[in-house]
Amino acid sequence: MLNETTKKLVDEITKNFAASKESISSSFGELLSLLIDKLQLSQDKKFVFLLLGKTGVGKSSTVNSLLSKEIANVGKYDATTMQVQEYEHEMNGIKCLIIDTPGLCDDIPEKANNQKYIELIQNQVKQIDLLWFVTRLDDSRVGEDEKKGIQIISEAFTPKVWEHSVIVFTRANKADDYLEELQERTKRIRDEIAKHTGHEIANKIPSVAVDNKSQTTPDGKRWLEELYTQVFIRMSERGAIPFLMATATRINKTQSNKDKREPNWTFYNNYEFETGDKEDVTSEFNVNDFVFTGIQKELIKKKIIELIPVLAVAGASVGAVVGGPIGSAIGGVVGAAVGSIFYFFS
Ligand SMILES: Nc1nc2c(ncn2[C@@H]2O[C@H](COP(=O)(O)OP(=O)(O)OP(=O)(O)O)[C@@H](O)[C@H]2O)c(=O)[nH]1
Numbered sequence: 354m355l356n357e358t359t360k361k362l363v364d365e366i367t368k369n370f371a372a373s374k375e376s377i378s379s380s381f382g383e384l385l386s387l388l389i390d391k392l393q394l395s396q397d398k399k400f401v402f403l404l405l406g407k408t409g410v411g412k413s414s415t416v417n418s419l420l421s422k423e424i425a426n427v428g429k430y431d432a433t434t435m436q437v438q439e440y441e442h443e444m445n446g447i448k449c450l451i452i453d454t455p456g457l458c459d460d461i462p463e464k465a466n467n468q469k470y471i472e473l474i475q476n477q478v479k480q481i482d483l484l485w486f487v488t489r490l491d492d493s494r495v496g497e498d499e500k501k502g503i504q505i506i507s508e509a510f511t512p513k514v515w516e517h518s519v520i521v522f523t524r525a526n527k528a529d530d531y532l533e534e535l536q537e538r539t540k541r542i543r544d545e546i547a548k549h550t551g552h553e554i555a556n557k558i559p560s561v562a563v564d565n566k567s568q569t570t571p572d573g574k575r576w577l578e579e580l581y582t583q584v585f586i587r588m589s590e591r592g593a594i595p596f597l598m599a600t601a602t603r604i605n606k607t608q609s610n611k612d613k614r615e616p617n618w619t620f621y622n623n624y625e626f627e628t629g630d631k632e633d634v635t636s637e638f639n640v641n642d643f644v645f646t647g648i649q650k651e652l653i654k655k656k657i658i659e660l661i662p663v664l665a666v667a668g669a670s671v672g673a674v675v676g677g678p679i680g681s682a683i684g685g686v687v688g689a690a691v692g693s694i695f696y697f698f699s
């Protein structure tokens with residue numbers, strides 16, 4: 354049942370918009386109410402990422418890039434002991450938990466005891482919404498330590514854990530032959546994972562090449578939106594809506610800045626996030642905002658419909674409505690999320 358506040362709010366919004374836009378119908382009002390209710394229910398939920406990968410491959414850097422936040426320390430951690438390290442943060446009022454497994458993919462003596470590590474992880478990790486397997490693109494093989502890490506995770510969480518996972522290759526710009534290495538390394542890692550899950554699950558795990566020192570990969574494409582897309586569509590149902598809400602304000606901004614960008618606008622290769630001294634073609638565009646391609650928007654839309662099936666029926670009318678203004682009329686994190694959802698339908 355819809356609560357009274359939601360109903361009143363929706364009435365008000367639909368009335369205001371009806372004056373200026375004929376496409377708003379009463380069924381749209383109902384849809385909006387359901388959407389707001391669904392999002393409100395997710396407001397106190399969190400999403401959990403579990404990071405797996407050797408020391409120094411760029412796990413923390415990549416999560417920080419995606420969430421545009423210093424969530425985990427970069428480069429300072431010395432992984433010599435077995436432990437599970439958790440970083441909890443709040444973004445737009447949504448909690449996120451990043452779990453690091455230092456030592457799991459490193460050759461350290463303590464790891465001789467697999468069973469002990471499996472128990473340690475099982476006791477400490479209650480929920481995983483997405484497992485990240487992070488490795489350097491410029492490393493040619495799957496190391497013994499990485500194989501061990503894959504095995505331990507599969508045993509600790511059952512092989513089904515790989516259904517909600519992504520492979521992330523860092524240092525994309527350091528690879529000798531980018532596309533070939535991306536293809537080859539993806540295959541090798543999937544083969545390794547397949548030893549535990551079978552090929553059916555393993556071959557569906559997406560791989561994304563990133564470079565935390567650059568906005569683009571060697572093919573000149575932006576990687577941040579691709580990472581966002583794969584993370585979102587691979588995430589558990591439970592974690593996906595909170596993730597969408599946590600990042601919603603950066604998606605709405607994209608929408609409002611859309612017209613300010615030049616049509617063939619492109620980022621500079623090897624642009625350094627830290628220096629920021631190169632002149633940007635769009636001074637109002639923030640490097641942390643997302644610029645999705647049509648395909649990425651479609652993939653995200655499909656996942657949103659899986660999460661909120663009522664949107665399937667209303668697809669066309671949602672697209673016809675201006676998301677940004679409706680979002681700000683609703684306000685708060687729920688409003689931002691409504692705005693971003695409409696953006697993906699537009
Ligand atoms: N060139 C380049 N350097 C990177 C990239 N990602 C991370 N680095 C650098 O690699 C170093 C280690 O990065 P972290 O993000 O701390 O790696 P980590 O996997 O979290 O390391 P631990 O927490 O120690 O296991 C830092 O100096 C980063 O700046 C990348 O994509 N390209």
Ligand SMILES: [Mg+2]
Nearest residue numbers: 412413425426
């Ligand atoms: Mg780290």
